[in-house]
Amino acid sequence: MLRTHVAIDITGGLPTVDSDLAELHAIAQRVGDRWTRAQVASAAGEIALSRGRYAEARTEFEECLRLAREVGAHVEAPFALARIAETAYSAGDLDDAERLLAEADEEADQHGGVYDVSAYARLLAALIALQRGDAGRARTECELARVQTERITVPGQLTAGLDTVDAVLTAREQGPAAALALIGPALGAAVTARCAERVLAGMAEAAARFLADADRPAEAVRVLAAATAWRAGLPRSAPEATAVEGLPERTRALLGPDRWAREEVAGAVLTPAAVVTALTGS
Template identity: 30%
Template sequence: MDTLLEPEQQEELRGVATVYRGGLPQTCRVPGVMWFYAVMLTGRFEELIELIDETVRGCREFGYDWELAFVLQLRAKIQNDRPGGLPQAARDVDEALEIFLRIGDAWGVAEALAGRGESRENHGEYGPAADDYRAAMRYAADLGAHGQLPLLKVRLGGVLIEAGEEETGQGLLREVLEEGQHSNRDAVPFARIQLATWLATAGRTAESREHLRKVREEFAERSTPQLFLGVVEGSLAALDADEGRYDGVLEAVRGAVARMDDRLTRAIAPDALLSQLLVAARVLAVTGGPAGAADGARLIGSFDALRAPRPHAPRITWHSRTAAEEAVRAVLGEADYASAHAEGAALTLDEALSLI
């Protein structure tokens, strides 16, 4: 994916994005609908929702049922990560599922069920999300799409852990790891990251670190987007902080941010960057005295404000948020904490990142 951000590729993508527009018959149907990705990868994020809304309207006007369901799923994926976008995402995946069921597209049904599971997971509705992932697995198995099953199993394992069914959930993740080379090539590192996340919240930091190191080794052997490398580096930095080893952690956080911070990450994975604010806050509080703790409180305030439109978060986020606040409050009094937190809430993401 990183190669698509290089100047030559960007010029070609801008040409594609300029030639087409939303709502045309050719941009409502495959392959023309893939124009949407050219718009996204050239950084026109402020236009993205409007353009895909036009495509949805075009599909309705032209009577393109299958295409409408396909585009609704695309819009849901975008809305899942936008402030205030989850209700629209839920409506879109429900409608897409209804269309695919009506026209008898089993593969579309499987995709829509997985999409609805993701939307419900983002709402914190773990039980219904698990039901959707199980149903998607059944459809995929019936279709013989066995390569998709490991990824769906990882998603199911993750939501079961979040729902409190840790043993069942982590068991599914370990099954994917045991299947190893017979599994989808993306499923194994995804399973390791999910398992490492759970282990971190359970205080089993050594095991968590071992899984993350293996992911880093796997990523080093292939072309991997910087976003994923940054996530792994940031997670390892958080483990250092969990273990009370702060030397070099702030530098590691800066390195993780440098890998991740681009237009695409801010659009499709904003939490990847926001999570680093919390790790940095904890380090600053422990190593930087009152001034560092004040900056830590500002980072927490910025995190809270920037993430406020998406109030639900997985347990690893609240684990990190709680640890950061405890570290800061151990240095600052209530009034000083409240004042610095309020200052942080007014910061932009760029301003918050400059404190790290």
């Protein structure tokens, strides 16, 4: 179980999880207790979510929630609700995501001390607010999440998410150059933390948009191509797809089809570390 959860979150880990997940299902069937089954469902949900299979992920997280409530796992239940909210957000259903997140908040408040759930929920709330165009609420939720992280050991992917929200808000408030000054070092920290490829890709895609907005289309093409390659064929979530919508066409129009194609080929082989160097100059 530990190996599975670590693999989901680290660079290069996702392709290794299937044999462990199969063994976990066998163990859960053999042992039979509901707590073990809840944990296996949660792991299966995380894997499906990472691969863009949101309906499957939701089914697994709902099973985790059902079992957690049956055994009185009061910390597990709000986290499962928040993960179900993430599946709705990833699929583009913001209304359902907000409803589920409110339910997760209410359940977490009943039991207190669920700081990791609260930090994650506030990040998700900030992301939803960004999609709604509500920059003020996004900033508030992000700041609340930072407060919660002072009480927990912070996972690298949570820091990466908060840093990306900060950069997007900075782009709206101060322009793309200021955002690029944030996203480069943030991506570097995520690379050092060995965050999963989908996390690194999301950050790089934000950087590509900032580069295009800063009139640096060639660099934008390379960074977007790199991020696409890191995803290894797995789909973007609905919000991630919206974030890069129109970017290839926009940069192709500026560069012309031939140069655009050359930059895309050059970018597709860039490693995360190479993109960090390109963004930060170091």
